Amino acid sequence: MNDSNSADKPKPNNNLYLNNNWYLNSTKALDTQALTAAKAHQTTLTKPPGSLGILEEIALKFAAWQGCVKPQVKDILVRIFAADHGVCAQGVSAFPQAVTGQMVANFLSGGAAISVLSRDIGANFAVVNAGTASELDPTLASHNSFINRPIAAGTQDFSLQAAMSPEQCLQALQLGCDIVKQIVKQQDCQIFIGGDMGIGNTSSASAIYSALLNLSAETSVGPGTGVEGEALKNKQEVVTKALNLHQQAIQNLSHDNTHINKSNSTVRALKVLQCLGGFEIAALSGAYIACAQKGIPILVDGFICTAAALVAQQINPGVKDWMLFAHRSAEPAHQLALEYFDAKPLLDLGLRLGEGSGAALAWPIISAALNLHNNMATFTQAGVAEKSATNDV
Numbered sequence: 303m304n305d306s307n308s309a310d311k312p313k314p315n316n317n318l319y320l321n322n323n324w325y326l327n328s329t330k331a332l333d334t335q336a337l338t339a340a341k342a343h344q345t346t347l348t349k350p351p352g353s354l355g356i357l358e359e360i361a362l363k364f365a366a367w368q369g370c371v372k373p374q375v376k377d378i379l380v381r382i383f384a385a386d387h388g389v390c391a392q393g394v395s396a397f398p399q400a401v402t403g404q405m406v407a408n409f410l411s412g413g414a415a416i417s418v419l420s421r422d423i424g425a426n427f428a429v430v431n432a433g434t435a436s437e438l439d440p441t442l443a444s445h446n447s448f449i450n451r452p453i454a455a456g457t458q459d460f461s462l463q464a465a466m467s468p469e470q471c472l473q474a475l476q477l478g479c480d481i482v483k484q485i486v487k488q489q490d491c492q493i494f495i496g497g498d499m500g501i502g503n504t505s506s507a508s509a510i511y512s513a514l515l516n517l518s519a520e521t522s523v524g525p526g527t528g529v530e531g532e533a534l535k536n537k538q539e540v541v542t543k544a545l546n547l548h549q550q551a552i553q554n555l556s557h558d559n560t561h562i563n564k565s566n567s568t569v570r571a572l573k574v575l576q577c578l579g580g581f582e583i584a585a586l587s588g589a590y591i592a593c594a595q596k597g598i599p600i601l602v603d604g605f606i607c608t609a610a611a612l613v614a615q616q617i618n619p620g621v622k623d624w625m626l627f628a629h630r631s632a633e634p635a636h637q638l639a640l641e642y643f644d645a646k647p648l649l650d651l652g653l654r655l656g657e658g659s660g661a662a663l664a665w666p667i668i669s670a671a672l673n674l675h676n677n678m679a680t681f682t683q684a685g686v687a688e689k690s691a692t693n694d695v
Contacts, residue, residue, distance in 0.1 A: 324476075324479060324592075324595075325475060325479070325588065325591045325617050325618055326568065326617075326618060327595055327618075328595070328620060329591075329594035329595050329618060329620030329621055329623065329624060330594065330595060330596065330597035330624075332366040332367065332623055333365075333366050333367075333368075333369035334366065336365045336366055336368070336369045336370055336371060337362060337365055337366040339365070339371045340361065340362050340365030340366075340371050340372075340373075340675070341362060343371050343372075343675070344358055344361070344362070344675065346680040346681060346682070347675075347678045347679070347680060347681075348678060348679050348680065348681055348684050348686050349678070350689065354671075354674060356646055356648070356671075357667070357670065357671040357674060357675075358671070358675070359646075360626070360648075360667075360668055360671035360672070361373070361671050361672055361674070361675035361676075363599070363626060364599065364668075364672060367597065367599045367624065368492070372675065372676040373492075373672060373675075373676075374492070374672065374676070375492040375493055375668070375669070375672065376490065376492060377426065377489055377490045377491050377492055377493075378423060378424065378425040378426065378491075378492070378493050378495065378665065379425065379426050379485055379491045379493070379494045379495065379598075380416065380420045380425040380426065380427045380428070380495045380496075380497065380658055380662065381427075381428055381429075381430055381481055381485075381494070381495075381496055381497070381589065382409055382416060382427075382428070382429045382430065382496075382497040382498070382499055382657060382658060383430045383432045383478070383496065383497070383498060383499070383581075383582035383585045383586055383589075384402055384403075384405070384406050384409075384429060384430065384431055384432060384434055384498075384499040384500060384582055385402070385431075385432040385433040385434060385452075385453075385456065385457070385499075385500045385503075385580050385581035385582040385585075386399055386402050386433065386434050386435035386436075386455070386456030386457070386500055386501065386502070386580075387399075387456060387457050387460075387465075387500055387501065387502030387503055387505065387506055387580050388456055388457050388458045388459035388460065388465065389457075389459050389460050389461055389465075389502050389505050389506065389540065389544070390501055390502040391459050392459065392461055392536070392540045393533070393536055394502055394505040394526075394529070394536070394537045394540055395501050395502050395504075395505075395526065395529065396526075396528045396529050396533070397501050398501070399435055399436070399456075399501050399502070400436050401501050402434050402435070402436070402499055402500055402501050403434045403435075403436040403437070403438050405499050406429055406431060406434065406438055406442065406448075406499065407438070407439055407442060409429045409499070409657075410429055410442060410445050410447055410448055414657060415655055415657055415659045416497050416657035416658050416659050416662060419659055419662035419663060420662060422662070423662055423665045423666070425495065425662070426485070426489070426491075427447055428447040428448065428449055429447060429448055429449070429499075430449040430451060430477070430481060430585065431448070431449070431450045431451065431452050432451065432452060432453060432474060432477060432581040432582045432584075432585045433452040433453045433454050433455060433456055433457070433474075433581035433582075434452065434455070434456065435455050435456035438450075449481065451477050451480075452581075453466070453470050453473050453474050453477065453581045454466075454470060454581070456581075457506075457579075457580055457581060460506065460509065460544045460547075460548070460577060460578050461540050461541075461543045461544045461547065462547075464548065464551070464576055464577045465506070465576065465577060465578055465579055465580065466576055466579070466581070466584075467576070468572075468576055470576075470581070471572065471575055471576040471579070471584055474581045474584030474585045474588065475575075475584050475585070475587060475588035475591075476588060477581075477584075477585045477588060478584070478585035478586055478587060478588025478589030478590070478591075478592065479588045479589065479591065479592040481585070481589055482494070482589050482592035482593055482596060482598065483592060483596075486596055486598075491598050492598070492599065493598070493599050493600075493601055493665075493668075494589065494590075494593045494598050494599070494600050494601065495601045495603070495658045495661040495662060495665075496586045496589055496590065496600070496602075496603065496607055496610070496658060496661075497603060497607070497656065497657045497658025497659070497661070498582050498583070498586065498603075498606040498607060498610075498656050498657065498658070499582065499656070499657060500580050500581075500582050500583075500606075502580075503580050503582065503583065503606050503656075504523075504524065504526030504605060504606065504633065505523070505526070505537060505540065505541055506578060506579055506580045506583060506609070507583065507605055507606045507608075507609035508522040508523040508524070508537075508541050508635065509522070509541045509544050509545060509578040510574055510575070510578055510579060510583070510609040510612060510613065511609060511612070511635050511638070511639060512541065512545055513545065513548075513552060513574045513578060514570075514571065514574055514612050514613070514616060515612070515635075515638060515639065515642060517635060517638065518542075519538045519539075519541040519542040519545065520538055521634070521635055521638070522541065522635040523537050523538045523541050523635075524605075524632075524633040524634050524635065524654075525633075525654070526633070526654070544577075544578060545578075548577040548578065551573060551577060552570060552573045552574055552577060553570075567616050567619075568616065568617050568618070570616070571612075571613050571616035571617045572613075572617060574613065575587065575613050579609075579613070582606075583606065583609055583610045583613070584610075584613075586606075586607060586610035586614075587610045587611075587613040587614040587617065588614075590602075590610060590611060590614040590621055590624075590625070591614050591617060591618050591621055593624060594614075594618070594620060594621040594623070594624040597624075598624070599624055599625075599626060600621075600624050600625045600626065601626050601628050601661045601664065601665070601668070602625050602626065602627045602628060602661065603628055603629070603656065603657075603658045603659070603660050603661040604628070604629060604631035604633070604636065604653060604654065604655075604656060604660050605631040605633040605635075605636045605654065605656070606656050607656075607658070607661075608627070608631075608636060608639045608640070609639075611625060611639075611643070612639060612642070615643070622643060625643070625645075626648075626668075627640060627643065627645040627646070627647045627648070628647060628648055628649060628660045628661040628663070628664035629647050629648060629649035629650060629651060629653055629660035629661075629663070629664060630647045630649070630650040631653060631654055631660070632652045632653060632654040633654055648664040648667050648668075649663060649664050649667075651663070
């Protein structure tokens with residue numbers, strides 16, 4: 303029998319990864335011997351102990367990550383994940399949804415902030431279409447820095463239904479993993495910077511903050527692209543409605559999760575991501591997990607990327623050990639997430655652009671930290687007397 307609507311019906315997805323929970327695999331262990339040796343090396347340098355503050359901590363992190371006393375970073379990977387959000391229908395953004403696709407073109411033509419900054423730091427840069435709502439310029443397909451892997455034409459409106467199906471959620475996680483595995487096959491990578499683009503994604507991120515950190519929408523929802531006054535109140539109300547709508551589904555940890563066999567924290571994070579997330583946020587979470595499993599340090603950007611980091615850490619707690627937080631966002635709730643991670647962000651510049659821009663801006667500080675650690679003279683080399691045990695200068 304011919305069904306004229308059969309082409310419109312979703313086909314079952316039997317991909318093996320739906321039953322292959324790669325995201326539960328252990329993350330790479332830190333090298334504690336290298337860390338100890340790097341600490342000893344720092345005591346020999348011509349400076350008072352601890353006088354370079356967080357710069358010393360950065361160098362020690364990289365020593366433990368790379369397994370050597372003098373770590374180096376030659377290859378920086380920047381990947382921007384773009385996708386649209388159905389919740390934009392509720393008027394939560396100051397910009398129209400079409401801007402997401404337009405910005406993909408802007409990234410690739412070199413005109414966006416992260417494009418400029420990526421060139422400045424010599425990063426390997428590419429943009430991933432995880433699911434924009436509008437059709438992209440067909441000429442982008444031939445661009446060497448464009449990866450077209452849309453899950454769907456944007457998520458559903460999460461104030462009315464789940465943002466994505468369980469299958470779509472896992473597909474988006476897998477997308478992020480695939481991007482990391484692809485680059486590892488092609489070249490070395492000593493640090494990963496993820497970025498985001500998606501009109502409406504601060505609403506999604508705010509809902510994730512609320513669900514995972516137990517925050518009210520009034521606490522988690524900020525101006526995003528610049529909404530204020532009644533528009534900000536509407537945004538808070540939309541997120542509150544969504545949290546109430548999905549509360550039971552998120553708490554009912556066995557629902558739609560027969561393919562997941564892990565702790566309640568992991569299952570809950572996946573359910574939060576499915577109900578409230580975006581394809582780009584899910585892909586970032588997958589990329590972060592894959593990086594930690596492969597032993598690639600992660601430089602986390604701002605508000606959106608930290609939402610992805612929250613999800614990734616609650617899916618697989620070991621991911622936290624491979625994260626360094628670039629900056630404190632101007633979005634008010636970001637500080638609460640940083641406190642959750644016990645993180646010391648490198649910058650506090652009032653940024654709220656996203657795109658991975660804050661992480662790219664923070665890179666020169668990391669580079670300086672490694673340069674100082676590796677190339678400062680020792681007391682012996684410089685002929686400088688060390689601090690005596692009896693003097694306190």
